[in-house]
Amino acid sequence: MYFKVANVSQLTGFDEIIDVRTPAEFAEDHIPGAINCPVLDDEERIRVGTLYKQESPFAARKVGAALVAKNIARHIEERFHDRPKSWKPLIYCWRGGQRSGAMAIVLAQVGWNAHQLGGGYKTYRHQVLEELAERPAAFNFRVLCGPTGSGKSRLLEALEAAGHQVLDLESLARHRGSVLGLLPRQSQPSQKGFDSQLALQLRQLDPERPVYIEAESKKIGQIALPDALFKAMHQGECLRLEVPLAERVRFLLEDYDFYVAEPERLLEQLNFLKNVHSRAQLDSWAELVRGGRFDQLVQELLEQHYDPLYHRSQGNHYQRLDQALDIRLPNLSPAVLATTARALPH
Secondary structure, three states, X not given: OOOEEEOHHHHHHOOEEEEOOOHHHHHHOOOOOOEEOOOOOHHHHHHHHHHHHHOOHHHHHHHHHHHHHHHXXXXXXXXXXXXXXXXXXXXXXXXXXXXXXXXXHXXXXXXXXXXXEOOHHHHHHHHHHHHHHHHHHHOOEEEEEOOOOOOHHHHHHHHHHOOOEXXXXXXXXXXXXXXXXXXXXXXOOOHHHHHHHHHHHHHOOOOOOOEXXXXXXXXXXXXXXXXXXXXXXXXXXXXXXXXXXXXHHHHHHHHOHHHHHOHHHHHHHHHHHOOOOOHHHHHHHHHHHXXXXXXXXXXXXXXXXXHHHHHHHHHHHOOOHHHOEEEEOOOOOHHHHHHHHHHOOO
């Protein structure tokens, strides 16, 4: 064998990690920091797979070998031509098979210290799931609780700026965690992609220091939280934010200003509440949207939907909520949040 084989515990020991799977496979999930240099693109892989099934493995390998050779040559010319002789790349595919092996052989023959990831992405994914099942229990989570509009995400940002350890799940999930929480012009990551980024974040946290996190449901949009993390959050210390209703309304209008600019999108999202509110209530809220009466709409949504939902759910899940530290915020200005963050223990 012309190249060496590495395992997932050695990922940090390489100059570059190269994912040779198709762009579609890479987009669903990949090792953080990896670059995509497919030896077969999406269409080529389908073509070779079809030949394998409909004609013969030999016919598929002939076509596949030519495509792989062409693509590896292109990557060397376009991506790797300036790499020094000391360059040490790690190459992986789905299972550590022919795709990554072909790239590793050629790069090793050039003279680079090329390694193949044993077991490929499949082994890496298995490690991620193991980490997510075990690592959350090591942390002391301090959970920010409070009804919608109480500035939990903004306080997390202020805490991070003040040097605290923070795990921002909504940022990783690219969703604000409610029926109106899908961010404009952004799609959520795949579940596997979220898991990879979450595992990476957990590796970077110090178990000896507390970790501030926002109270979340089991799902953030379409993303499910790992059971171990969900359990550890519910066992954590609670901090309960209390903010005047008028300030919460003001803050939400500021934070969700894209809905004011796109009322039709807001109307579409409100329809997702049809299973919990009457048609008459939804029609009433739709009229407020069409009339531009967003202050009244937000206040009614808080009083009639979000606040009752919050009070039902929090007491059922967070074991230490009755011992929570109450944090009363007169407003959610950056100055108030920064002062509050600095006052909390590291």
